[in-house]
Amino acid sequence: MRTYHQSTRRDLNCLKSDMVIKGRSGLGKSTFVNTLFKATVARRKSGEEEPLPSTTEVKTVSSSLSEGGVRLNLTITDTPGFGDHINNENCWEPIVSYIEAQYGRYLQEEQKVDRLLHIPDTRIHCCVYFIPPTGHSLSSLDVEVLQRLDKIVNVVPVVAKADTLTLEERAAFKERIRADLSDHAIKVYPLQEYEDLDDAPENMKIRERLPFAVVGSTTWHEIHGKKLLGRRSNWGLVEVENKSHNDFAYMRDMLIRTHMQDLIGSTAERHYENFRRARLSTKTTSKVNIVNGQDTDHMEDLNESKI
Amino acid sequence: MAAVAVERPPIDEKIRTLKLSGHVGFDSLPDQLVAKSTQNGFTFNILCIGETGMGKSTLMDTLFNTSFESNPAPHTLPAVKLKSHTYELQESNVRLKLTIVDTVGYGDQINKGDSFTAIVDYIDKQFDDYLQEELKIKRSLSAYHDSRIHACLYFICPTGHGLKSIDLVCMKKLDSKVNVIPVIAKADTISKSELTKFKQRIIQEIKANGIQIYQFPTDDDTMAKVNTEMNNQIPFAVVGSTDFVRVGNKMLRARQYPWGTVQVENESHCDFTKLREMLIRTNMEDMREVTHQRHYELYRKKILETMGFSDVGQDNQPVSFQQTFEQKRVEHREELQRKEDEMRQTFVLRVKEKETELKEVEKELYTKYDTLKREHAEEKKRYEDLKKRLDEEKAEFQKRKHQVATQQLTSHTLTLGKTKKK
Numbered sequence: 001m002r003t004y005h006q007s008t009r010r011d012l013n014c015l016k017s018d019m020v021i022k023g024r025s026g027l028g029k030s031t032f033v034n035t036l037f038k039a040t041v042a043r044r045k046s047g048e049e050e051p052l053p054s055t056t057e058v059k060t061v062s063s064s065l066s067e068g069g070v071r072l073n074l075t076i077t078d079t080p081g082f083g084d085h086i087n088n089e090n091c092w093e094p095i096v097s098y099i100e101a102q103y104g105r106y107l108q109e110e111q112k113v114d115r116l117l118h119i120p121d122t123r124i125h126c127c128v129y130f131i132p133p134t135g136h137s138l139s140s141l142d143v144e145v146l147q148r149l150d151k152i153v154n155v156v157p158v159v160a161k162a163d164t165l166t167l168e169e170r171a172a173f174k175e176r177i178r179a180d181l182s183d184h185a186i187k188v189y190p191l192q193e194y195e196d197l198d199d200a201p202e203n204m205k206i207r208e209r210l211p212f213a214v215v216g217s218t219t220w221h222e223i224h225g226k227k228l229l230g231r232r233s234n235w236g237l238v239e240v241e242n243k244s245h246n247d248f249a250y251m252r253d254m255l256i257r258t259h260m261q262d263l264i265g266s267t268a269e270r271h272y273e274n275f276r277r278a279r280l281s282t283k284t285t286s287k288v289n290i291v292n293g294q295d296t297d298h299m300e301d302l303n304e305s306k307i
Numbered sequence: 308m309a310a311v312a313v314e315r316p317p318i319d320e321k322i323r324t325l326k327l328s329g330h331v332g333f334d335s336l337p338d339q340l341v342a343k344s345t346q347n348g349f350t351f352n353i354l355c356i357g358e359t360g361m362g363k364s365t366l367m368d369t370l371f372n373t374s375f376e377s378n379p380a381p382h383t384l385p386a387v388k389l390k391s392h393t394y395e396l397q398e399s400n401v402r403l404k405l406t407i408v409d410t411v412g413y414g415d416q417i418n419k420g421d422s423f424t425a426i427v428d429y430i431d432k433q434f435d436d437y438l439q440e441e442l443k444i445k446r447s448l449s450a451y452h453d454s455r456i457h458a459c460l461y462f463i464c465p466t467g468h469g470l471k472s473i474d475l476v477c478m479k480k481l482d483s484k485v486n487v488i489p490v491i492a493k494a495d496t497i498s499k500s501e502l503t504k505f506k507q508r509i510i511q512e513i514k515a516n517g518i519q520i521y522q523f524p525t526d527d528d529t530m531a532k533v534n535t536e537m538n539n540q541i542p543f544a545v546v547g548s549t550d551f552v553r554v555g556n557k558m559l560r561a562r563q564y565p566w567g568t569v570q571v572e573n574e575s576h577c578d579f580t581k582l583r584e585m586l587i588r589t590n591m592e593d594m595r596e597v598t599h600q601r602h603y604e605l606y607r608k609k610i611l612e613t614m615g616f617s618d619v620g621q622d623n624q625p626v627s628f629q630q631t632f633e634q635k636r637v638e639h640r641e642e643l644q645r646k647e648d649e650m651r652q653t654f655v656l657r658v659k660e661k662e663t664e665l666k667e668v669e670k671e672l673y674t675k676y677d678t679l680k681r682e683h684a685e686e687k688k689r690y691e692d693l694k695k696r697l698d699e700e701k702a703e704f705q706k707r708k709h710q711v712a713t714q715q716l717t718s719h720t721l722t723l724g725k726t727k728k729k
Contacts, residue, residue, distance in 0.1 A: 038327045038328045039326060039327050039328065040325065063323050063325045064324045065324075065333070066327075067327055067333060067334045070333060072336070113608055113611045256331060256332045257335050258339070261340050265343065276444075277445055
C-alpha cells in the first residue's frame with residue numbers, strides 16, 4: 001500500500017513514456033495516437049497539404065496527461081516522410097540515430113561526476129510500426145527497417161486502417177506477416193526470451209494476435225443511446241472499442257494497462273544496457289586487459305594508475 | 308536519392324497538459340510497478356552500532372519478530388570488527404532480503420580512538436562495490452545484491468547524563484555516509500522524568516556538534532504530520548525482549564522484574580512501537596532512496612574527483628567521463644611504458660656487470676689451472692728422474708752382485724787346487 005502511495009506521489013510524477021510512431025504517411029498514425037490516449041496528443045495538419053519533407057524527419061510532441069492521481073508525461077515521436085520517397089535507401093538512418101542519441105544522452109548524464117538525481121529519461125520505450133494493409137506480406141522496406149529496429153527498441157507491429165480488410169483477409173495477412181517476421185528473425189515485443197514464467201501465458205495470447213489490426217477514430221457516434229468512437233460509412237459503423245471489429249482494445253490494454261511498466265523497464269534494462277555495453281566496449285577495444293583476457297573493470301584500471 | 312541528413316528533432320519545450328475525454332487506463336501503472344517490485348523482492352541493510360551488551364541483537368530479534376542466530380560477544384576483543392548476516396524474510400507475498408551488520412567489540416578497548424575506522428571502512432567498501440558494479444561495462448544492476456547500509460541504529464548508553472565523547476565522534480564521522488538513527492538502549496533503566504531530560508540533553512549535544520541525524524521525510528502529505536511528530540521524539544527509548552510473558556490472557560514480549568513487567572509493545576512503557584513504525588512500516592523506502600541519492604552520490608563524487616575526473620576540462624569545456632578516462636588510460640600506459648624501459652635498461656646494465664665479473668673470475672681460474680698444471684709436470688719430472696736414478700743404481704748393484712758371485716766361485720776353485728798340492 002505504501003509503495004503504491006509513494007510511487008503515485010513521487011516516481012510517477014515524473015514518469016515518462018516515449019513512443020515512436022513509424023510508418024508511411026496517410027496510414028492514420030496521428031489519429032491512432034489520439035484515439036489511444038483519448039486526447040489530441042499528435043497534432044494533425046488536417047486540411048493543409050503539407051509539402052512532403054525531403055528527408056525523413058523526426059518530430060516529437062510532449063504532453064502531460066493525468067488520470068486518477070497518476071500523472072504521465074507522454075512524448076510521441078513521429079516520422080513524417082518515412083518511406084515516402086522513390087529511393088528509400090537509408091531512410092531508417094535518422095530514426096536509428098535519433099533513438100541512439102537518446103540513449104547516448106542518458107549515458108552521458110549517468111556518467112557525469114556531478115549528476116542529476118532524476119536523469120531526464122528521453123529514451124524511446126516503445127516503437128509502434130504501422131504496416132500498410134496491402135493484404136500481401138511485409139514489404140522489403142519493412143523488413144529492412146524492422147531488422148534494424150528490433151535490436152535497439154521494443155517494436156510493436158500494427159496493421160493500419162484495418163477496416164479495409166475483411167476478417168478472413170485479415171487473418172491471412174497476419175499469418176503471412178508472422179511468417180515473414182520469423183523468417184527474418186525479427187523479434188517483436190513481447191520478447192519471448194526475456195519474459196518471466198508468470199507472464200508467459202499472457203504473452204502467448206498477445207503474440208498470437210500480432211500484428212494488431214487497428215482502426216483509429218476520434219469522432220463520437222451515438223448508437224442506441226451509447227456514445228461510441230468509430231468510423232461511419234454507408235454500410236455500417238466500425239467501432240473502435242469493439243473487440244470483434246478490430247484489435248484496438250487488445251493493443252490498448254497491452255500497451256497501457258498491463259505492459260507499460262514492462263516496456264519502460266525493459267528499455268532501461270535491456271536495450272539501454274546493450275547500447276551502453278556496445279558504446280563503452282568500442283571506446284576501449286584496444287585496451288583489453290591481456291592478463292585477464294576479459295574486459296577491464298574501469299575501477300581496476302583507475303586504481304592501477306594510482307600506483 | 309533521399310538525403311540522410313539527421314535533423315535534430317524540434318522538441319516541444321512547453322509540455323502541454325491535455326484533458327482526457329475518456330478512460331485510458333494508465334492509472335493502473337502504480338499497480339504494475341508494485342507487482343514488478345514485489346516480484347523482484349526488496350533489500351534492506353541495517354547497521355547496529357553500540358557497545359557490547361547494549362541489547363543490539365535482542366532489539367533486532369524483537370523488531371523483526373524472529374530469532375536471528377547470534378552468540379553474545381565477549382568483551383575482550385582487541386579491535387572493532389563488523390559481522391554481517393543476511394536473512395530472507397517473507398510476509399504475505401513480499402520478500403525481504405535483510406542484512407544486519409553488528410559491531411563487535413565497540414567501546415571495549417582502552418584506547419577507543421580507532422573504533423569508528425572499521426565501521427567507516429565497511430560502509431565505504433559497500434559504496435565502492437556498488438560503484439564498481441555501476442562502472443562495469445557488462446553490468447547487471449537489477450540483479451546486483453545491494454549491500455549498502457540503508458539505516459544505522461546507534462545505541463546510546465542509558466547513563467542519564469548525556470552522550471559520551473566516543474558517541475559524538477562516531478556519529479559525526481558517520482552522518483554524511485549513512486542515515487544515523489540514535490536510540491536509547493535498555494530504556495527500562497531510566498525513569499520517565501529522567502528520560503525526557505536525557506533526550507533533551509542528547510538532542511542539544513547533537514545539535515551543538517552539528518551532527519545531522521536522519522530526519523523522517525515531511526514533504527509527503529499523507530505522512531507529514533506523523534513524521535514531524537516522530538522527528539520530535541528522536542532518540543527513541545527502546546526495550547527489546549525475546550521472552551514472552553503472559554499478561555492478561557495474551558502472550559506479550561516483555562521483561563519481567565519482581566516489581567513489575569515492562570511490555571515492549573506498550574506505548575507508555577517504551578518507544579519500541581514508534582521505532583518499528585518509523586523504521587519498517589513507513590520509511591523503509593525513503594531511507595533506501597536517501598542512501599542511494601544522497602550518501603552514495605556524495606561518495607561517488609568524492610571518489611571520482613580524487614581520481615581526477617571532473618565534468619569540466621582544462622579549457623572549461625565540458626569533458627565527458629569517457630574522454631577523461633581515455634586520457635588517463637593513455638597516461639597510464641605511457642607511465643607503464645616508461646617504467647618498463649627503465650627496468651630494461653637497469654637489467655641490461657646489471658647483465659653487463661655480471662658478465663665482466665664472471666669473465667674475470669674465469670681468467671683467474673685459467674691462470675690458476677695453468678700454474679697447477681706446470682707444477683704437476685715439474686713434480687712428475689723430478690720423480691721420474693729419481694726413479695731413473697734408482698733403477699740405474701739397482702742395475703749397478705745387480706751387476707756388482709753378479710760379479711762378486713762369479714769371483715767367489717773362481718776363487719773357490721782356486722783354493723781347492725791349492726790344498727791338493729800339499
